[in-house]
Amino acid sequence: xxxxxxxxxxxxxxxxxxxxxxxxxxxxxxxxxxxxxxxxxxxxxxxxxxxxxxxxxxxxxxxxxxxxxxxxxxxxxxxxxxxxxxxxxxxxxxxxxxxxxxxxxxxxxxxxxxxxxxxxxxxxxxxxxxxxxxxxxxxxxxxxxxxxxxxxxxxxxxxxxxxxxxxxxxxxxxxxxxxxxxxxxxxxxxxxxxxxxxxxxxxxxxxxxxxxxxxxxxxxxxxxxxxxxxxxxxxxxxxxxxxxxxxxxxxxxxxxxxxxxxxxxxxxxxxxxxxxxxxxxxxxxxxxxxxxxxxxxxxxxxxxxxxxxxxxxxxxxxxxxxxxxxxxxxxxxx
Amino acid sequence: xxxxxxxxxxxxxxxxxxxxxxxxxxxxxxxxxxxxxxxxxxxxxxxxxxxxxxxxxxxxxxxxxxxxxxxxxxxxxxxxxxxxxxxxxxxxxxxxxxxxxxxxxxxxxxxxxxxxxxxxxxxxxxxxxxxxxxxxxxxxxxxxxxxxxxxxxxxxxxxxxxxxxxxxxxxxxxxxxxxxxxxxxxxxxxxxxxxxxxxxxxxxxxxxxxxxxxxxxxxxxxxxxxxxxxxxxxxxxxxxxxxxxxxxxxxxxxxxxxxxxxxxxxxxxxxxxxxxxxxxxxxxxxxxxxxxxxxxxxxxxxxxxxxxxxxxxxxxxxxxxxxxxxxxxxxxxxxxxxxxxx
Amino acid sequence: xxxxxxxxxxxxxxxxxxxxxxxxxxxxxxxxxxxxxxxxxxxxxxxxxxxxxxxxxxxxxxxxxxxxxxxxxxxxxxxxxxxxxxxxxxxxxxxxxxxxxxxxxxxxxxxxxxxxxxxxxxxxxxxxxxxxxxxxxxxxxxxxxxxxxxxxxxxxxxxxxxxxxxxxxxxxxxxxxxxxxxxxxxxxxxxxxxxxxxxxxxxxxxxxxxxxxxxxxxxxxxxxxxxxxxxxxxxxxxxxxxxxxxxxxxxxxxxxxxxxxxxxxxxxxxxxxxxxxxxxxxxxxxx
Numbered sequence: 001x002x003x004x005x006x007x008x009x010x011x012x013x014x015x016x017x018x019x020x021x022x023x024x025x026x027x028x029x030x031x032x033x034x035x036x037x038x039x040x041x042x043x044x045x046x047x048x049x050x051x052x053x054x055x056x057x058x059x060x061x062x063x064x065x066x067x068x069x070x071x072x073x074x075x076x077x078x079x080x081x082x083x084x085x086x087x088x089x090x091x092x093x094x095x096x097x098x099x100x101x102x103x104x105x106x107x108x109x110x111x112x113x114x115x116x117x118x119x120x121x122x123x124x125x126x127x128x129x130x131x132x133x134x135x136x137x138x139x140x141x142x143x144x145x146x147x148x149x150x151x152x153x154x155x156x157x158x159x160x161x162x163x164x165x166x167x168x169x170x171x172x173x174x175x176x177x178x179x180x181x182x183x184x185x186x187x188x189x190x191x192x193x194x195x196x197x198x199x200x201x202x203x204x205x206x207x208x209x210x211x212x213x214x215x216x217x218x219x220x221x222x223x224x225x226x227x228x229x230x231x232x233x234x235x236x237x238x239x240x241x242x243x244x245x246x247x248x249x250x251x252x253x254x255x256x257x258x259x260x261x262x263x264x265x266x267x268x269x270x271x272x273x274x275x276x277x278x279x280x281x282x283x284x285x286x287x288x289x290x291x292x293x294x295x296x297x298x299x300x301x302x303x304x305x306x307x308x309x310x311x312x313x314x315x316x317x318x319x320x321x322x323x324x325x326x327x328x329x330x331x332x333x334x
Numbered sequence: 335x336x337x338x339x340x341x342x343x344x345x346x347x348x349x350x351x352x353x354x355x356x357x358x359x360x361x362x363x364x365x366x367x368x369x370x371x372x373x374x375x376x377x378x379x380x381x382x383x384x385x386x387x388x389x390x391x392x393x394x395x396x397x398x399x400x401x402x403x404x405x406x407x408x409x410x411x412x413x414x415x416x417x418x419x420x421x422x423x424x425x426x427x428x429x430x431x432x433x434x435x436x437x438x439x440x441x442x443x444x445x446x447x448x449x450x451x452x453x454x455x456x457x458x459x460x461x462x463x464x465x466x467x468x469x470x471x472x473x474x475x476x477x478x479x480x481x482x483x484x485x486x487x488x489x490x491x492x493x494x495x496x497x498x499x500x501x502x503x504x505x506x507x508x509x510x511x512x513x514x515x516x517x518x519x520x521x522x523x524x525x526x527x528x529x530x531x532x533x534x535x536x537x538x539x540x541x542x543x544x545x546x547x548x549x550x551x552x553x554x555x556x557x558x559x560x561x562x563x564x565x566x567x568x569x570x571x572x573x574x575x576x577x578x579x580x581x582x583x584x585x586x587x588x589x590x591x592x593x594x595x596x597x598x599x600x601x602x603x604x605x606x607x608x609x610x611x612x613x614x615x616x617x618x619x620x621x622x623x624x625x626x627x628x629x630x631x632x633x634x635x636x637x638x639x640x641x642x643x644x645x646x647x648x649x650x651x652x653x654x655x656x657x658x659x660x661x662x663x664x665x666x667x668x669x670x671x672x673x674x675x676x
Numbered sequence: 677x678x679x680x681x682x683x684x685x686x687x688x689x690x691x692x693x694x695x696x697x698x699x700x701x702x703x704x705x706x707x708x709x710x711x712x713x714x715x716x717x718x719x720x721x722x723x724x725x726x727x728x729x730x731x732x733x734x735x736x737x738x739x740x741x742x743x744x745x746x747x748x749x750x751x752x753x754x755x756x757x758x759x760x761x762x763x764x765x766x767x768x769x770x771x772x773x774x775x776x777x778x779x780x781x782x783x784x785x786x787x788x789x790x791x792x793x794x795x796x797x798x799x800x801x802x803x804x805x806x807x808x809x810x811x812x813x814x815x816x817x818x819x820x821x822x823x824x825x826x827x828x829x830x831x832x833x834x835x836x837x838x839x840x841x842x843x844x845x846x847x848x849x850x851x852x853x854x855x856x857x858x859x860x861x862x863x864x865x866x867x868x869x870x871x872x873x874x875x876x877x878x879x880x881x882x883x884x885x886x887x888x889x890x891x892x893x894x895x896x897x898x899x900x901x902x903x904x905x906x907x908x909x910x911x912x913x914x915x916x917x918x919x920x921x922x923x924x925x926x927x928x929x930x931x932x933x934x935x936x937x938x939x940x941x942x943x944x945x946x947x948x949x950x951x952x953x954x955x956x957x958x959x960x961x962x963x
C-alpha cells in the first residue's frame with residue numbers, strides 16, 4: 001500500500017515541521033533589537049517598573065525556557081496575548097479568519113472557473129490569436145505587482161467610475177453573524193441587497209488576488225493538455241469516433257489536471273502571500289492585514305501566532321494535495 | 335467478392351519545417367468484404383499514414399490532402415464532415431486496433447469505464463439520431479441498453495480468451511500485461527460489429543511469444559465474424575501467416591498487390607523481390623537492400639524506387655509506371671517487372 | 677563554445693525571449709547611465725516643493741512627486757536599487773541553496789531527508805510574511821531587505837538542485853566517474869553541476885522576477901530602503917495619499933516593476949524552452 005505509506009510518512013513529518021517552524025520564528029522574533037517590554041511600559045516608566053513587567057511577562061527567563069513554555073502553551077491552543085491590545089491572539093485570529101477565508105475562496109473560485117477552461121482552449125488553439133492574447137494576459141498577471149494593480153483598480157473603479165467600494169469588507173453593519181462568512185450570512189438572512197453589497201466589496205480584492213493564481217492555473221493546464229493531446233489514447237479515442245468534446249473535457253482534461261493539482265500547493269502559497277499585501281491595501285479585516293500590523297508594531301507573539309497558523313495550513317494543504325494526487329492518478333499507487 | 339474499401343490515387347503531404355513532405359503519392363488500395371489485407375513496407379513508407387487517412391485522424395494542422403478518394407461502401411470518406419465521420423463511420427463501420435496497447439488506454443480510467451464508453455457511443459444497439467449526439471457531455475446511457483451491452487462485452491472478452499472478465503473490467507490499464515491489453519483492444523475493435531478493422535502494426539510492441547497468439551486471434555475472429563482487416567506491418571513473415579492478400583508500399587507509392595500465395599510465389603516488382611530476399615534465411619544470412627529510403631520533401635521523380643533499382647531505365651526516372659494486371663488480383667507498378675521464367 | 681552560441685541564436689530568434697532580454701538590458705543600462713539619462717539627477721535627493729505634484733508635461737515626462745522631484749529621474753536611479761537587491765539576494769540564495777541541494781542529493785539517505793525537511797519548514801511560511809518579519813526585525817534598510825529575501829529564497833534552489841541531483845546521479849556517466857575513484861567533491865562539481873546548470877539558470881531568471889516583486893512589496897509596506905531613497909515600491913506607497921488627483925504618481929513606478937519582472941519571466945520561459953528539453957513540447961507527429 002504505497003498510498004497509505006506515503007500519507008503516513010507525510011503525517012509523521014507534520015509535528016516536527018511545526019516545531020521547526022516555531023523555533024525559526026521564535027529565533028527570528030527574539031533578535032529584535034528593540035525591547036518590546038520597554039515600549040509596552042511607556043516612556044515614563046522607571047527601570048524598576050520595566051523589570052517588574054519583564055518578570056511578569058516571563059521575558060526575564062533564558063530563551064530556551066521561554067521557548068519551552070511557548071511550546072506548552074501552543075500545545076494547549078493558547079497562543080498568548082498581544083502585548084498591545086492584551087487580547088487573546090487565538091481569539092483575535094479566529095475572529096478574523098472568516099474574512100481571509102472568504103476572500104481566498106472567492107479568489108480560488110475565480111481562478112479555477114476561468115483558469116481551467118481558458119487553459120484548455122488555448123492549448124486546443126495553440127498559436128492562434130486567442131492563444132497569443134491569453135499568453136500576454138498570463139505573463140502580465142504573473143509580472144504585475146499586486147499592490148499596484150489593487151491601487152489602479154481602486155483608482156479606476158472606486159474613484160473614477162464609482163461603481164465599487166474603495167475598501168473594507170462592508171459599509172455600516174454587516175449581516176447578522178452566524179458563520180462569519182458574509183456571503184453565507186446574508187443568504188441565511190435572505191437579505192439580497194446585503195448580498196450585493198458584500199459581493200461589491202469582495203469584487204476588487206478577489207480579482208486582484210485571483211489574477212496570479214489564475215495565470216498559474218492557465219499555464220499549467222495548457223501545458224498539461226498539450227502533453228496529453230498528442231498521446232496515443234487520444235488518437236485511439238478519435239479513431240474510434242468518440243465525440244471530440246468528450247475526448248477534450250473528460251479524457252484529456254482529467255489527465256491534464258494531474259499536473260495542475262500538484263501545483264495547488266504552489267498556488268495556495270501565492271494566495272497566502274498575496275492576501276497579506278492585498279488585505280493591507282483594501283483594509284480587509286482579515287489575517288493578512290493583522291499580520292502586517294503586528295509586524296509593524298513588533299507585536300511578535302501575534303506574528304508567531306499568524307506564522308504558525310499559516311505554516312500549519314500550508315503543511316495541511318500540501319498533505320491534502322498528496323492524498324488528492326494519489327486519488328486522481330491511479331498509477332501513483334503502484 | 336464485393337469491394338468494401340477502395341483508396342484511389344490518394345495524394346497527401348505533411349507540412350514540416352523543411353517543406354511539404356509528400357508522404358502519399360497517388361496510392362491505390364482495394365479491400366474486399368471479409369478480406370484480410372496486409373499493407374507491407376519499411377518504416378516511413380506511409381502505411382500508417384494511409385491507415386490514419388482512412389480513419390480520418392491525420393494531424394489536423396499539418397496534413398494536406400491534395401487529391402484522390404477513399405471510397406467505403408460506395409461513399410467517399412474524404413467528403414464527410416469530421417463530425418459525421420466520427421459519428422457514423424469511425425468506431426462503427428470501421429474500427430481500430432492501435433500499434434501501442436500501452437499508451438492507447440487512458441491511464442486514469444478503469445478498463446470497464448473505457449470499454450463502456452465505447453459501447454455507449456458505438457454499440458450496435460444504439461439508436462442513431464438521438465439528441466445526445468449534439469451534447470456528448472450530457473448524453474445519458476439508458477440502463478437497459480447498458481445491461482445488454484455489458485453482456486456482449488463479457489461474452490467478447492471470453493472470445494478473446496481473457497479469463498475473469500469482471501475482474502479485468504475493474505482494473506486500471508497499468509495493472510494489465512501488454513498481451514492482455516492487446517486482447518482488450520481486439521475485443522473493443524469487434525464490439526461495434528464493424529465491416530472493417532484497421533490494425534496498425536498490432537503486434538510490434540509485444541513480446542515475440544505473444545505475437546503469434548495475437549495474430550492467430552485476429553485471423554480467427556475476422557474469419558468467424560466475416561470482418562475485413564487492413565493489417566499494416568513491416569514484417570513479411572507476419573503478413574504471410576495471416577493475410578489473404580498483400581499490398582507493398584514504397585516511399586508513399588503502392589508498388590505491388592497480390593493474393594498471398596501468388597505474392598510469395600511470384601513477386602513481380604524488383605522492390606518486392608529485394609524485400610523477400612531480405613528475410614532472414616535458414617543459414618542465418620541476411621541480405622539488406624542497398625541505398626537509402628528517399629527524402630520525402632524532395633522525392634525522386636517517376637517511380638520512387640528507381641535510385642535503388644538495378645533494372646531502372648530512363649522511363650522509370652521520368653514517369654510513374656501505370657498499374658499492370660499480371661493475373662487476376664495481381665497488379666504491379668513497374669516498367670520492367672520480373673516475369674516468372676515460364 | 678558552439679553550444680552557447682547556438683543557445684544565444686535561438687534566444688534571439690524567439691520574439692518573446694528577445695523582448696525579455698531587451699527589457700533586462702535596458703534596465704541594466706538605465707541603472708548604469710542613470711546620472712546621464714536623468715533630466716534632473718539632482719532631484720533624487722533634493723526637494724522643490726514649489727514644483728510638487730505636477731502632471732506629466734514636456735519638462736517632467738512622468739510628472740513630479742509630493743516633494744516636487746522629477747519622477748523619471750527618481751525612477752532611473754531606483755533601477756539601481758532594484759537591480760542591486762535582485763542580484764545580491766538571488767546570488768546569495770543560489771550560493772547557499774545550490775551546495776545544500778547538491779550535497780543532500782548526492783548523499784541521499786538521512787542527511788538529504790533532513791536538509792529537505794528544513795527547507796520544507798522555510799517553504800511552509802508565506803515568503804512575504806517571513807521576509808516582512810525579518811526585514812522589520814532588523815530595521816528598514818536595503819541590506820536587510822537583501823538578507824530577508826535570500827533567507828527566504830534559498831530553499832527554492834536547494835529543492836530544485838536536490839531533485840535534479842537525484843535524477844542525474846543514477847546516470848551511467850556519473851556512476852562510472854564514481855567507479856573510477858573520483859572524489860565526491862570532484863563528481864559533484866565537475867560532473868553533476870554542469871549537467872544541472874541549465875535548470876538552475878532557468879530557475880534563477882524566473883526567481884529574479886519574483887524577488888523584485890517581493891522586494892517592491894516590502895518597499896510598499898515601508899520596510900525597504902528608508903526615504904528619500906527612490907525605491908519603486910515605496911514611491912507607489914507614497915502616492916496612495918494623493919489619489920485620485922495625482923494619477924501619474926504611481927503609474928510610472930508600477931509600470932517599471934511590471935516591465936522588469938515580465939522581462940525576467942519571458943527570458944526564463946525562453947531559456948527553459950531551449951535549455952530544458954524535458955519540458956520542451958514536441959509539436960511533431962509520430963509516424
